[in-house]
Amino acid sequence: MRNEFLALGLAAMLAGCATEPAGTAVEPSSRYAFWRPAPVAGAPDPNAAVSEAPADAWRPIDPADLLVMELKEGGRVVIELAPEFAPVHVANIRALARGGWWNGAAVYRVQDNYVAQWGNNEAPVPMPAGVVKAPPAEYDRPLAGLSVRPLGFPDAYAPMVGHSGGWPVGYDPEGGRAWLAHCYGMVGVGRDLAPDTGTGGELYAVIGHAPRHLDLNIALIGRVIEGMGLLSARARGTEALGFYKEPALHVGIARIRLAADIPAAERPAFEVLRSDSDSFSRFVTGRANRGGDFFQRPAGGVDLCNALVPVRKKQ
Amino acid sequence: MRNEFLALGLAAMLAGCATEPAGTAVEPSSRYAFWRPAPVAGAPDPNAAVSEAPADAWRPIDPADLLVMELKEGGRVVIELAPEFAPVHVANIRALARGGWWNGAAVYRVQDNYVAQWGNNEAPVPMPAGVVKAPPAEYDRPLAGLSVRPLGFPDAYAPMVGHSGGWPVGYDPEGGRAWLAHCYGMVGVGRDLAPDTGTGGELYAVIGHAPRHLDLNIALIGRVIEGMGLLSARARGTEALGFYKEPALHVGIARIRLAADIPAAERPAFEVLRSDSDSFSRFVTGRANRGGDFFQRPAGGVDLCNALVPVRKKQ
Numbered sequence: 085m086r087n088e089f090l091a092l093g094l095a096a097m098l099a100g101c102a103t104e105p106a107g108t109a110v111e112p113s114s115r116y117a118f119w120r121p122a123p124v125a126g127a128p129d130p131n132a133a134v135s136e137a138p139a140d141a142w143r144p145i146d147p148a149d150l151l152v153m154e155l156k157e158g159g160r161v162v163i164e165l166a167p168e169f170a171p172v173h174v175a176n177i178r179a180l181a182r183g184g185w186w187n188g189a190a191v192y193r194v195q196d197n198y199v200a201q202w203g204n205n206e207a208p209v210p211m212p213a214g215v216v217k218a219p220p221a222e223y224d225r226p227l228a229g230l231s232v233r234p235l236g237f238p239d240a241y242a243p244m245v246g247h248s249g250g251w252p253v254g255y256d257p258e259g260g261r262a263w264l265a266h267c268y269g270m271v272g273v274g275r276d277l278a279p280d281t282g283t284g285g286e287l288y289a290v291i292g293h294a295p296r297h298l299d300l301n302i303a304l305i306g307r308v309i310e311g312m313g314l315l316s317a318r319a320r321g322t323e324a325l326g327f328y329k330e331p332a333l334h335v336g337i338a339r340i341r342l343a344a345d346i347p348a349a350e351r352p353a354f355e356v357l358r359s360d361s362d363s364f365s366r367f368v369t370g371r372a373n374r375g376g377d378f379f380q381r382p383a384g385g386v387d388l389c390n391a392l393v394p395v396r397k398k399q
Numbered sequence: 400m401r402n403e404f405l406a407l408g409l410a411a412m413l414a415g416c417a418t419e420p421a422g423t424a425v426e427p428s429s430r431y432a433f434w435r436p437a438p439v440a441g442a443p444d445p446n447a448a449v450s451e452a453p454a455d456a457w458r459p460i461d462p463a464d465l466l467v468m469e470l471k472e473g474g475r476v477v478i479e480l481a482p483e484f485a486p487v488h489v490a491n492i493r494a495l496a497r498g499g500w501w502n503g504a505a506v507y508r509v510q511d512n513y514v515a516q517w518g519n520n521e522a523p524v525p526m527p528a529g530v531v532k533a534p535p536a537e538y539d540r541p542l543a544g545l546s547v548r549p550l551g552f553p554d555a556y557a558p559m560v561g562h563s564g565g566w567p568v569g570y571d572p573e574g575g576r577a578w579l580a581h582c583y584g585m586v587g588v589g590r591d592l593a594p595d596t597g598t599g600g601e602l603y604a605v606i607g608h609a610p611r612h613l614d615l616n617i618a619l620i621g622r623v624i625e626g627m628g629l630l631s632a633r634a635r636g637t638e639a640l641g642f643y644k645e646p647a648l649h650v651g652i653a654r655i656r657l658a659a660d661i662p663a664a665e666r667p668a669f670e671v672l673r674s675d676s677d678s679f680s681r682f683v684t685g686r687a688n689r690g691g692d693f694f695q696r697p698a699g700g701v702d703l704c705n706a707l708v709p710v711r712k713k714q
Contacts, residue, residue, distance in 0.1 A: 118553040119433070196628050197583050223695070238433040238553035240700040268512050268608040277692045292631075293583040293608050293704050297689050300696045313511050313635040316607075320628040374612050377592045380538070381615045387555040387702070389608050 123373055123384030130370030134394045137363035142355040150343035156336035161311035163271050169264050170222035170303045176215050176284035181342050183212030190334035195326025197292030200315040203285045221281050222303045224263035227255050233359050237385040241296040245388040247359035252388050264304035267294045267389035273303040291316040294389040309395045353398035438688055438699030445685030449709045452678035457670040465658035471651035476626035478586055484579050485537035485618045491530050491599040496657050498527030505649035510641025512607030515630040518600045536596050537618045539578035542570050548674050552700040556611040560703040562674035567703050579619035582609045582704035588618040606631040609704040624710045668713035
């Protein structure tokens, strides 16, 4: 078994070295094949893995880590913050929420297959005291101190990918660094050119195929866990980068608050499936090996952004 | 050089074998790292690679391979068909268009981060003569006969990925098979359970992160090359799988025609960058190694669905 494995792996290694002339017909041979695990027969149903997860496989989200955006038209977008990855930016965001900085702000940019972005960019507003104007480049952090569950499948962008504390991460075991990945629904900090890292006032959510080339180049601060459709189903802006041409198209934000600042009776509450739980491992195996009546051929793999950690409203 | 390569590759091979206990802290070590190419310094700007492509790097799309959907509310969605991958389904789709089968149909399902789907599912209409009711499972095809440009980066779903004739494909050099990949904007054939493969009457477009687990399980027949926002920016359906609860939410389709059946003066015309051109190779290298003033750290890789072949209106 190990020998077969080695032989296939050697072919995989040589694959990346070869430079294939453009337009050459590819013959059936293994010389380009990258190594990946084999499909798993009889894998768990991923939805059942979640619905059957025991109570202790879930962790509650701290109300200080929940950002609640209410739109003027009605509807609510809830974002889980990731202070363990971008502490200065998250502290800024908490200060901006507490200072009411986004109350009256707007979604002003929606670019198809990319991002929806909001803040006060189109009509600047002074920031409350305590906001760090030039935060450090919180694009990655030490791997040490995290408990990462390796995904187990190859990735085009990072040496390794997996999940830590419920977050999709890329990491480099050699260099000892880890970073959040730009999956669907992840929220990042708009910025200008280097060395600007943005304050956290202008935020965007990914609404298309994961733009992973942004990883390590922008501070990600969390992810949308409720109300994605209120951002993703917007008319696309017609200006460059999806900015709305007419201010009338802006989507008004009534207010953004931390859940911790909302009276307990009205406060939304959520739980995340622990990414170090057996239930999450069953979920990943199931996502990588879809079965049931519909699927004829399981892939034997799943990419990081198709294995996002399940979240549910707290009962 | 080759020796370093082998050493890293051996680590990569062993990676997939190891079973990491859930919750174990990962130490900085290379034992899990999958092999991937190094970043390229001074890579081309991908947009410039396209804008500077010579005229002979572009191929016109045959009007018989262009499906033009007009919405009752106004607006047009144009789909390039892929007869080389799903000939029976594409023949069905041409017959349905020529028979006017979709005129009066609707978009009846929009599921966030997944698909928008249209047809006559909610109000069945008899099909014109000549439509094959039970097409074969055109989920893959022989690799022989295609000219595939290997992407050059690892993939979680397929042994190899690349581009052939402008299409994003997965392929298996050992088994000699190739298949279209479920990238953003790709269009597939809705079906019921096996062995049903769908006629081609009910179609969907991918509007979120690539659901690659559907590869090899559904017939893909093309991709949207104009008007994606008319599908992706729709209110999400609130029923299971994103079906609209109220028929009033259905998005009416005025008609769907082949460009070949539209008078020449009104006929839309598009060109695709040849995926076997040097310009496309420069585009891929640039997408994998973003530079310029904004990007601080190029990824050194790109995934298949972030390297879709550029299309432009024909001058």
